[in-house]
Amino acid sequence: MVELKCQHCGYRWDYRGDNEYYATCPRCRYKVKLPEDKAREVGRRKLSLELRRNLLTEKQPTKLLGVAGTVNRVIEEFGYGKNMLIQTLLRLQRSFGWLPREMVSEVSKQLRVPLSQVYQIATFYKAFPLAPRGRHLIRVCMGTSCKVRGAPMVLDKIQRTLKIEKDQSTPDGRFSLETTKCAGCCALGPVMTVDDEHYGNLRLPDVERILSKYE
Amino acid sequence: MEAVKPLSSPKEIENLRQRIRAKRKTGKPMISVCASAGCVALGASRVLDAFKAELEKQGQKDKVEIKQTGCLGFCEQAPIVTIYPDEICYFKVRPDDVPEILSKSIDKKQVVKRLLYKDPVTGRRAQRLKEIPFYKYQLRTLLECNSKIDPKKIEDYIALDGYDGLVKALFKMTPQQVIDEVKDANLRGRGGGGFPTWLKWETSRKATEEPKYVIANCSEGDPGSFMDRSLMEANPHSILEGLIIGGYAIGSHEGYIYVKDEYGLAVENISKAIRQAEEYGLLGENILRSGFSFKVTVHKGAGAFVSGESSALMTAIEGNIGEPRPKYIHTAVKGIRGRPSCLNNVKTWANVPLIILKGSDWFRSIGTKCSSGTAIFSLAGKINNTGLVEVPMGTTLRDVIYKVGGGIRGGKRFKAVQIGGPSGGFIPEQYLDLQVDFDEVANVGSMMGGAVVMDEDTCMVDAAGYFVDFLLDESCGKCIPCREGLRVLSKTLNTICEGEGTREDMQIIEDVAETMRDASLCALGTNAANPVLTSLKYFRDEWEQHLKEKRCPAKACKALTKYCIDPKKCQACLICLRECPAEAIQGEKDKVHWIDQERCTKCGVCYEVCSFDSVKKLSGEPVPSPPPKGMRPIRKRGG
Numbered sequence: 001m002v003e004l005k006c007q008h009c010g011y012r013w014d015y016r017g018d019n020e021y022y023a024t025c026p027r028c029r030y031k032v033k034l035p036e037d038k039a040r041e042v043g044r045r046k047l048s049l050e051l052r053r054n055l056l057t058e059k060q061p062t063k064l065l066g067v068a069g070t071v072n073r074v075i076e077e078f079g080y081g082k083n084m085l086i087q088t089l090l091r092l093q094r095s096f097g098w099l100p101r102e103m104v105s106e107v108s109k110q111l112r113v114p115l116s117q118v119y120q121i122a123t124f125y126k127a128f129p130l131a132p133r134g135r136h137l138i139r140v141c142m143g144t145s146c147k148v149r150g151a152p153m154v155l156d157k158i159q160r161t162l163k164i165e166k167d168q169s170t171p172d173g174r175f176s177l178e179t180t181k182c183a184g185c186c187a188l189g190p191v192m193t194v195d196d197e198h199y200g201n202l203r204l205p206d207v208e209r210i211l212s213k214y215e
Numbered sequence: 216m217e218a219v220k221p222l223s224s225p226k227e228i229e230n231l232r233q234r235i236r237a238k239r240k241t242g243k244p245m246i247s248v249c250a251s252a253g254c255v256a257l258g259a260s261r262v263l264d265a266f267k268a269e270l271e272k273q274g275q276k277d278k279v280e281i282k283q284t285g286c287l288g289f290c291e292q293a294p295i296v297t298i299y300p301d302e303i304c305y306f307k308v309r310p311d312d313v314p315e316i317l318s319k320s321i322d323k324k325q326v327v328k329r330l331l332y333k334d335p336v337t338g339r340r341a342q343r344l345k346e347i348p349f350y351k352y353q354l355r356t357l358l359e360c361n362s363k364i365d366p367k368k369i370e371d372y373i374a375l376d377g378y379d380g381l382v383k384a385l386f387k388m389t390p391q392q393v394i395d396e397v398k399d400a401n402l403r404g405r406g407g408g409g410f411p412t413w414l415k416w417e418t419s420r421k422a423t424e425e426p427k428y429v430i431a432n433c434s435e436g437d438p439g440s441f442m443d444r445s446l447m448e449a450n451p452h453s454i455l456e457g458l459i460i461g462g463y464a465i466g467s468h469e470g471y472i473y474v475k476d477e478y479g480l481a482v483e484n485i486s487k488a489i490r491q492a493e494e495y496g497l498l499g500e501n502i503l504r505s506g507f508s509f510k511v512t513v514h515k516g517a518g519a520f521v522s523g524e525s526s527a528l529m530t531a532i533e534g535n536i537g538e539p540r541p542k543y544i545h546t547a548v549k550g551i552r553g554r555p556s557c558l559n560n561v562k563t564w565a566n567v568p569l570i571i572l573k574g575s576d577w578f579r580s581i582g583t584k585c586s587s588g589t590a591i592f593s594l595a596g597k598i599n600n601t602g603l604v605e606v607p608m609g610t611t612l613r614d615v616i617y618k619v620g621g622g623i624r625g626g627k628r629f630k631a632v633q634i635g636g637p638s639g640g641f642i643p644e645q646y647l648d649l650q651v652d653f654d655e656v657a658n659v660g661s662m663m664g665g666a667v668v669m670d671e672d673t674c675m676v677d678a679a680g681y682f683v684d685f686l687l688d689e690s691c692g693k694c695i696p697c698r699e700g701l702r703v704l705s706k707t708l709n710t711i712c713e714g715e716g717t718r719e720d721m722q723i724i725e726d727v728a729e730t731m732r733d734a735s736l737c738a739l740g741t742n743a744a745n746p747v748l749t750s751l752k753y754f755r756d757e758w759e760q761h762l763k764e765k766r767c768p769a770k771a772c773k774a775l776t777k778y779c780i781d782p783k784k785c786q787a788c789l790i791c792l793r794e795c796p797a798e799a800i801q802g803e804k805d806k807v808h809w810i811d812q813e814r815c816t817k818c819g820v821c822y823e824v825c826s827f828d829s830v831k832k833l834s835g836e837p838v839p840s841p842p843p844k845g846m847r848p849i850r851k852r853g854g
Binding site: 183188 | 438439533594633681
């Protein structure tokens, strides 16, 4: 707190703000320039305030619960790095399966990145689903090699068997169906993966047998 | 495991190498199982478990060593098992074969003949890798070590002269000498562009700003190629060593390795490799007490094709969306956070230790005058021997496809080979004698990369449309020529495939493609029209048939094909009738079936399931009218 006097109207008051250069007179709204010694005092106070604020938010002693806790553990691991935003989202997605709205906004709050930027990343990249997924994720490879070897027919067959379209989940929450650009096993096409298990050299009758393995 | 002491001088690493080699020389038989993603998909991990269980049962656990290696390349014949010291290779091994292999090959030193490679033409069996045509015509400099290295063990790599190149660079060469050596070797960017590597390095070295970064690009997004993945999975240390040498040459102390998140095994192996190298003091502060420090971070990409472009990849590393930016100033000068950043493909980095160790003359002796070294292809599509191939630059495509690749599947006719994914182009039969190197491939409108072989059943219009749709999905949308151009291309190509195209459509496609090439921001846009333009250039008659005659000669475009059943061949077995999802097949037991054209959705299931070849695809021809009811010919099964 520093005492200031307005040069315009002569009003004296205790200034509590944190601007080191100008204060506004509460009576006449005239800009009052801070004398050097008082400016220094304001600067000192500002610094200590900032320090305290940083201590409060970044090394919070209170334990975060629920989604906030999950998000916080990941963010802490990456050292609160804003450039680690993609890695943070990837890790969360891996552990949770998809990115619920609460999780995304929590990441934005804790990393102090605008929500729009988090959503920009979550929607730009293919790896982040923003809707719930089934228990098992089926990915049918639609790479060049798999395509010429008959992947579209395998996809057709799966769609018919599960009665869902691509990018949908079965109503009982058992499967989600997606296509991928290339699973990197071009030599074995057509390829599909269920969860992380690869199935190569697929024939149409194999599909039902494979799907029945997953509950 | 014993605790590892960080190595602190070149002598210590040499001593370690001798110790490891001495330990290996006991002559203990070793079983190595290829555990790359491809082999695992066909059951390699079950084979590995079977070996372990069987050895446990027989009480021979200490007498035989089991090793999991990276990709051997011959994915067609997976899973592959190699028995050392005799180097006997077994293909397509099932868990049931394990006891026989153990009892014969290990105990009695015999060979299990039925699991050896059988030449499809001569029927001769081959025991060793070198005797198999697939390997005989290759020159594997980078991939050679794959069969001898467990990617999760740094000791295996060190035993094979690993990190010797790094020692030579750090202690016997100045950074400038390293760059000169790479310049003499004429190493060009293996990512596809073929930009001289030394030029990039020198630009970064001369840039004044600090810190500098080096980046290894393993964001392999193009469908149909898996070279980077296999290399990263099988031999991560070679990439790491190259990156450290590059860092030393440029004067950078921080490296990034950008890997696609989908490549789980590759991420795992490279992360482990970094940890092990740090334990041994080959990475981190003051490497081998040379005064040079270097650290490496693995950065996972979240699946976007455009992120493989250099400036987009750098913004992704900064934590933003991977959009490219105009490159008036090269990324080698202003890259990550505005600092000089030198980005190379992982295959380029893996070549660096070899060049340093064996010298530029050795490297230049391989390949052609303009492109030295070897080219790594992934061979896929309608070819007999799919897999990973390394040949010297200058090998003809015909040799790659027919000698190494074993020709086209099912004796069909070769139509085109697509090289370089969505940025590359189709190469037709008349250019099969083309000598593969960066310039020759660029001359025919394509670029280096994974090769996908297409036979007469592939429609070139449809294939071009496939790549355009892929890119449309992957375009970041920042610049208009790419975003809107692809949309127009896709729409026009779809109308042609549906048989509603006109002659003007071809003109539109050519105009749009040219605009995109001139005006797009990054390589995704400028090269996006390559597949369409090459398809149009080399297969114009096929396009004309789509436009004029409304027919697809390859019978691949759904809207232009019809299915029908040949009454003479149909055995009335009811299989297609049961499988048909649209219930379009009519008929009954012992009566010849026919397809109701109005109901048929052209899914092709009947074509696939028929074991008598009676279902035919027709395009542009009239469908024979079905015999009237009651007059349906009767055919007894098997008759």
